[in-house]
């Protein structure tokens with residue numbers, strides 16, 4: 001058994017008649033680090049909500065480590081840890097109590113629960129706050145509290161719905177390290193995020209969902225290969241008189257001494273530099289523009305929108 | 311989940327519930343202590359001394375069991391309705407929903423948590439009553455059994471109310487418009503033998519009358535009604551409401567989208 005999560009033809013129509021999921025299918029392999037991406041309202045939380053039995057599905061099949069949630073829900077739940085998008089702990093309870101209580105729901109006795117709680121709260125930098133009421137925590141701490149709570153029964157599959165929303169850069173990186181570490185130790189992870197660089201640096205496989213359908217489901221590598229051009233920003237030593245032109249490249253000036261160049265994968269950079277050198281332009285530094293993945297993402301979602309309205 | 315895991319989960323919920331109401335004791339334990347002390351002073355001492363006897367007892371002695379029962383009923387109901395509604399409202403119900411705890415354990419945990427508050431308040435009120443009267447318990451078993459079953463029954467009621475409630479107003483409607491009148495008219499303050507026959511008949515449709523009277527019977531040894539019937543009725547209601555509450559949980563009413 002190698003499938004951590006299997007979703008087949010999953011549909012969800014909410015009470016108000018809104019069709020949030022239009023029959024999605026998805027497989028996540030054991031050990032994977034998987035990103036579920038998509039614009040606001042795409043259906044990510046709905047999908048994860050159904051998997052974690054917070055939302056009733058309208059039709060379709062879901063199984064977690066081979067346990068169908070219709071027939072073997074208890075076993076499925078035991079494999080699953082959930083970090084929801086919205087804070088959902090009792091703000092008046094103490095941090096340690098929240099985590100230990102959650103362990104109790106999985107039948108873990110108080111002694112073991114307290115040991116594990118200490119382990120995870122320390123790992124997530126919350127041990128000092130263990131006796132604070134949850135509402136006294138900062139936004140980033142609240143998220144980490146939910147991660148500690150989700151891990152307390154050591155689930156095989158960890159689902160995180162935007163775990164780094166509102167978390168500062170430094171903390172985000174330490175959270176990435178933490179998630180990478182538990183993934184390496186064998187926990188399958190599925191996360192949603194709006195930070196594509198996060199997906200890029202963490203995840204091996206991705207699915208993009210939009211308007212309740214999956215529009216891409218592939219490996220991160222294959223996705224990045226779809227990018228046939230890369231955009232670079234070149235800083236020049238001296239100001240430009242005129243923007244150079246070169247066949248096969250699109251060159252724009254950002255300001256008097258900065259160029260932005262679209263470089264086709266097939267063309268490479270040598271020809272560009274030779275050309276610039278010939279023009280007497282000296283490049284002092286070069287970097288990748290913004291996030292390539294972000295551009296691809298926008299173009300995919302755009303394409304989907306056009307197809308839908310067509 | 312095996313029995314040991316289920317037990318741990320159950321204890322976890324009960325402990326969480328007890329921690330909740332003791333943490334906010336100023337809202338949960340203190341008000342009934344104050345209210346009931348006032349009842350003892352005003353109805354028992356001041357007015358009661360002019361009333362004379364009721365059902366063959368001092369008026370104070372007569373109302374103490376009724377007032378204890380009233381506190382148990384209000385507090386069991388009130389605990390579960392506000393705790394479970396709060397859990398829904400703050401969404402920490404999701405902590406339970408993602409976990410493998412079966413619904414009947416969730417229900418039992420909340421109900422026993424509510425009963426714990428009902429009985430705790432009942433105990434406090436009993437202690438306070440000792441400043442005003444001597445309590446001699448006639449039938450210990452009946453006294454304990456009836457108060458326990460009543461606490462469970464009203465905890466179940468509170469649970470069902472919380473499942474249906476969508477706003478904070480919804481958790482006040484039943485206690486204010488149904489529970490309080492039924493309790494006041496349920497023989498807490500008087501014996502229904504004082505009423506004209508017609509109203510005695512009407513009163514007998516009030517389930518709370520049976521609980522208050524059984525409890526009074528346990529303590530004083532007098533009752534307006536048949537104790538065996540009262541027990542059967544309370545247990546019947548518990549099975550009915552318990553089954554219904556479980557059904558609501560199983561279908562995810564008001565809890566799952």
Ligand SMILES: Nc1ncnc2c1ncn2[C@@H]1O[C@H](COP(=O)(O)OP(=O)(O)OP(=O)(O)O)[C@@H](O)[C@H]1O
Nearest residue numbers: 014016018020039040041042043044045046047567
């Ligand atoms: N309880 C609900 N009732 C009706 N419609 C809902 C409900 N919850 C979500 N929706 C709708 O379903 C769609 C998908 O919502 P969902 O929360 O799954 O999106 P998402 O991909 O998680 O978005 P975000 O990135 O903003 O979190 C949205 O159009 C949303 O308005």
Ligand SMILES: [Mg+2]
Nearest residue numbers: 044045085161
């Ligand atoms: Mg979402």
